[in-house]
Amino acid sequence: xxxxxxxxxxxxxxxxxxxxxxxxxxxxxxxxxxxxxxxxxxxxxxxxxxxxxxxxxxxxxxxxxxxxxxxxxxxxxxxxxxxxxxxxxxxxxxxxxxxxxxxxxxxxxxxxxxxxxxxxxxxxxxxxxxxxxxxxxxxxxxxxxxxxxxxxxxxxxxxxxxxxxxxxxxxxxxxxxxxxxxxxxxxxxxxxxxxxxxxxxxxxxxxxxxxxxxxxxxxxxxxxxxxxxxxxxxxxxxxxxxxxxxxxxxxxxxxxxxxxxxxxxxxxxxxxxxxxxxxxxxxxxxxxxxxxxxxxxxxxxxxxxxxxxxxxxxxxxxxxxxxxxxxxxxxxxxx
Amino acid sequence: xxxxxxxxxxxxxxxxxxxxxxxxxxxxxxxxxxxxxxxxxxxxxxxxxxxxxxxxxxxxxxxxxxxxxxxxxxxxxxxxxxxxxxxxxxxxxxxxxxxxxxxxxxxxxxxxxxxxxxxxxxxxxxxxxxxxxxxxxxxxxxxxxxxxxxxxxxxxxxxxxxxxxxxxxxxxxxxxxxxxxxxxxxxxxxxxxxxxxxxxxxxxxxxxxxxxxxxxxxxxxxxxxxxxxxxxxxxxxxxxxxxxxxxxxxxxxxxxxxxx
Numbered sequence: 001x002x003x004x005x006x007x008x009x010x011x012x013x014x015x016x017x018x019x020x021x022x023x024x025x026x027x028x029x030x031x032x033x034x035x036x037x038x039x040x041x042x043x044x045x046x047x048x049x050x051x052x053x054x055x056x057x058x059x060x061x062x063x064x065x066x067x068x069x070x071x072x073x074x075x076x077x078x079x080x081x082x083x084x085x086x087x088x089x090x091x092x093x094x095x096x097x098x099x100x101x102x103x104x105x106x107x108x109x110x111x112x113x114x115x116x117x118x119x120x121x122x123x124x125x126x127x128x129x130x131x132x133x134x135x136x137x138x139x140x141x142x143x144x145x146x147x148x149x150x151x152x153x154x155x156x157x158x159x160x161x162x163x164x165x166x167x168x169x170x171x172x173x174x175x176x177x178x179x180x181x182x183x184x185x186x187x188x189x190x191x192x193x194x195x196x197x198x199x200x201x202x203x204x205x206x207x208x209x210x211x212x213x214x215x216x217x218x219x220x221x222x223x224x225x226x227x228x229x230x231x232x233x234x235x236x237x238x239x240x241x242x243x244x245x246x247x248x249x250x251x252x253x254x255x256x257x258x259x260x261x262x263x264x265x266x267x268x269x270x271x272x273x274x275x276x277x278x279x280x281x282x283x284x285x286x287x288x289x290x291x292x293x294x295x296x297x298x299x300x301x302x303x304x305x306x307x308x309x310x311x312x313x314x315x316x317x318x319x320x321x322x323x324x325x326x327x328x329x330x331x332x333x334x335x
Numbered sequence: 336x337x338x339x340x341x342x343x344x345x346x347x348x349x350x351x352x353x354x355x356x357x358x359x360x361x362x363x364x365x366x367x368x369x370x371x372x373x374x375x376x377x378x379x380x381x382x383x384x385x386x387x388x389x390x391x392x393x394x395x396x397x398x399x400x401x402x403x404x405x406x407x408x409x410x411x412x413x414x415x416x417x418x419x420x421x422x423x424x425x426x427x428x429x430x431x432x433x434x435x436x437x438x439x440x441x442x443x444x445x446x447x448x449x450x451x452x453x454x455x456x457x458x459x460x461x462x463x464x465x466x467x468x469x470x471x472x473x474x475x476x477x478x479x480x481x482x483x484x485x486x487x488x489x490x491x492x493x494x495x496x497x498x499x500x501x502x503x504x505x506x507x508x509x510x511x512x513x514x515x516x517x518x519x520x521x522x523x524x525x526x527x528x529x530x531x532x533x534x535x536x537x538x539x540x541x542x543x544x545x546x547x548x549x550x551x552x553x554x555x556x557x558x559x560x561x562x563x564x565x566x567x568x569x570x571x572x573x574x575x576x577x578x579x580x581x582x583x584x585x586x587x588x589x590x591x592x593x594x595x
Contacts, residue, residue, distance in 0.1 A: 066362075069361065069362040069370075073361045076361055077358065077359065077583060078583065078586045079586075080406075080590070080593070081402045081406075081595040082351070082381055082384060082385050082388070082402060082405055083385070084595050085381055086378060086381045086382060086385065089374050089381065090374075092361055092362065093378070096370050096374065097371060099367060100367055100368070100371070138586055188595070191594060191595060192593075195593050195594055195595075196590060196592060198593070199593050304362070304363070307363075308363040308364065308365070311363075311434075311435070312364065312365025312366055312369075312437070313365075314497045314498055314501070315366065315369070315437050315498070316366055317494070317498070318490055318491050318498030319366075319490050319494065321494045321495045321498075322489070322490040322493055
């Protein structure tokens with residue numbers, strides 16, 4: 001899964017930037033490494049803004065993985081076969097694992113997990129808005145695998161080449177698992193589409209509800225992207241929102257045909273001249289309204305995370321208290 | 336034939352019911368690492384249940400399948416220990432809202448995995464070869480479950496005042512349910528006689544030693560047993576199981592002709 005915070009526009013392709021006169025030796029070394037498409041590692045000097053952008057992006061990505069456990073987790077107890085239950089538990093657990101690597105990657109930048117969680121719980125930090133929609137029938141689980149994870153892969157594959165080493169390396173593993181998730185989601189839907197009329201209707205209903213939300217996951221159109229070209233220049237963002245969205249649509253339309261579902265866009269058609277599918281208008285008002293906290297599940301998702309964290313405080317306290325006692329005992333024994 | 340089947344269902348139902356319960360923590364764990372740990376423990380239990388149900392379905396024959404056994408039997412047909420169907424919370428009636436208390440989860444996982452490492456170990460030499468193979472795989476998994484639950488039980492018992500009190504309350508609540516381990520059902524006796532099953536009451540001294548030693552390290556006390564001995568394994572359950580199964584089986588039962 002993924003966060004839509006990487007909405008930095010295309011256009012400012014990676015050109016070496018003019019080096020200001022006053023640039024320090026450290027800054028010059030950083031810029032040179034970026035220009036040469038090299039990796040920045042935790043111990044390297046980096047501009048404060050680069051560090052801040054990465055902490056924001058990686059922590060939001062981590063939050064998305066954790067919040068994203070909730071809509072799919074909603075169906076674990078009701079999975080209609082033991083095989084699907086096992087697959088779903090493993091899948092949701094993988095998403096939690098992604099959260100763990102990503103929090104760790106962000107920690108290498110000097111921000112602790114507690115501080116990042118505080119950002120999430122206070123509503124200051126965002127997470128992917130796709131998880132603010134409800135999972136209403138079992139096919140939603142398959143559709144999230146196919147479309148939501150599919151969109152995430154489109155976004156995340158370029159991040160494997162991100163200039164910040166720990167993030168890039170985390171993304172390599174995340175992408176491998178997401179690719180597996182996408183295939184399991186699609187396979188679950190294929191089985192349902194060969195099943196009863198009710199099962200087929202569930203799949204179509206889930207596609208209808210998720211298609212447009214998935215297109216919005218790539219972030220606002222390049223022309224309206226609120227962030228500067230800095231991310232592109234820094235090698236954090238590699239491909240523009242609109243280019244990724246188009247790539248996703250072009251890849252997904254044939255998959256929908258094989259599956260036998262209709263994508264809910266009357267304007268969706270092949271444009272021979274462009275060599276791409278044309279598509280209709282995304283409802284950006286609805287998207288921004290949901291990002292702003294007014295989607296169908298924003299309050300439930302956040303309240304659930306806050307409750308889990310608060311309810312778990314005594315467990316974390318106990319683990320710390322025990323670890324301190326063990327340390328004291330070890331010191332006494334050594335004395 | 337039906338003896339083996341009853342015995343397999345007892346083992347499978349234990350696994351599916353506890354797997355269902357532990358998965359309730361997914362997305363709600365006290366810390367991310369524990370969220371993942373509980374999901375993995377649950378996944379192992381669902382995996383064990385699948386193998387056992389598949390074996391039972393092969394024994395039953397006809398159109399029996401793992402999912403028919405898991406999804407289309409009534410609560411009174413389930414043969415799991417009552418301990419495993421209880422919510423993650425101290426004594427409450429079945430329809431009471433259940434908050435999750437991690438101490439309850441950890442104590443249950445400890446008490447059950449402490450038994451099952453011994454059961455799976457013995458079952459490796461079951462005269463039923465398939466069951467012996469399932470036992471060998473399950474033993475490895477259950478050893479991890481025991482390790483995880485035991486470590487946490489000690490941390491909670493010897494942690495803060497609050498965690499100690501919660502752990503003690505969970506021990507007091509759950510320990511009486513383990514009395515069910517030591518009464519043998521007809522299916523268990525028949526399975527032992529056939530060389531298929533384990534004489535569980537004979538494991539009691541070893542289990543007691545492990546439990547007592549762990550409770551002592553956790554600075555917890557073992558309450559004297561008094562009260563009712565549950566009989567989930569012969570189909571007489573608590574009020575909680577039908578809620579658990581209602582949720583688990585609902586979708587599958589609404590579409591009995593569907594494949595998933």
